[in-house]
Amino acid sequence: MTPTIPGPSGFPSRLLTALALGALCALPACTSAERSAPAADIAPRADAGALEDAYQQVVSDVLPSVVQITTADGLGSGIIYDNDGHIVTNAHVVGEQKTFEVLLADQQQPLPATVVATYPPQDLAVVVLDNPPGRLRPASFGDSGRVEVGQIVLAMGAPLGLSSSVTQGIVSAVGRSVSEGEGGTTLGDMVQTSAAINPGNSGGALVNLQGEVIGIPTLAARDPQLGGGQAPGIGFAIPARTVTDLADQMIENGAVTRSGRAALGVSVRTILGDGFQPIGAAVVDLTENGPAAKAGLRAGDVVVRLGDEPVTDVGSLSEALAGLQPDEKVKVGYLRNGDRHDTEVTLGEI
Secondary structure, eight states: OOOOOOOOTSBHHHHHHHTTOOSHHHHHHHOOOHOOOHHHHHHHHHHHHHHHHHHHHHHHGGEEEEEEEETTTEEEEEEETTTTTEEEEEEHEEEEOOEEEEEOOOOOSSSEEEEEEEGGGGGEEEEEESSSSOOOOOOOOOOOOOOOTTTEEEEEEOOGGGGTTTEEEEEEEEEEEEEESSTTTTEEEEEESSSSSOTTTOOOEEETTTEEEEEEEEEEEEEGTTEEEEEEEEEEEEEHHHHHHHHHHHHHSSSSOOOEEEEEEEEEEEEEOOOGGGGEEEEEEOOTTTTTHHHTTTTTEEEEEETTEOOOHHHHHHHHTTTSSSSOOOEHHHEEEEEEEEEEEOOOOO
């Protein structure tokens, strides 16, 4: 007979263990397997191990494709695009600079690189290594059109200069239109993620568990209640389909020739109403024979609605346009001499 060792309160220690594990059977009737490792305890541990293995495999596969870019203004990240040494990153990382230093994940010394082209309206740029080594690891880009809310993603880059850093989160939303700060460009069709996006992450990789880049992190949300500081858990990435489309154009043509961004063909300013509250976007100038001019809009008209979206200022007009496509027909509501009018506009392209 196996001796029973009293527990700290006089209960047999085996009984205490069984209670702690939630065992409901009488001890003499339990099998040794049930006592030692309940089935409910085995499955979660096995699942956790498989998930951990998947994370580590993705990091091993993708991190060699992520680089650190040094400019005169600071640090950013980039992704190796092809074997010719092209690297995609954000336009705001590149800025006005023409030459850079690029640190590959497997090297100690940076390599010189030169800008190929930038496209600030979508915050994308391409640089190329002056003398690319023969062992580059181009990233694999996935179909961002198949990204779904709830998918696990990893963000890889050089936040705060800490190269080859990885953070984890989920896809929080898709199809977002967001503005890059006061007076900044408005980016459409963005992927929102809870993975931490910190300064230096810009231009890096947002990756799914298949090891595919589904986006390029570009900015984190700002919280006015935090004094304009970074809002935790809310970051945005340019979708992969936009990245590959524009990068291919920049590499082939040295510029973006087909943006895919809708344009109304006007320059505007915010106009204030009673109480000094913004009430619309006043048309300052129109592109000759542009979409708005063809639809009958004039300088001095105040745009107050675009499609289903109300327009109260320049920013809200930009955000509404970011969610539309060139050649799309959309109803525009506007004020002329205080009277409300509507017209249909066939949108152009930036």
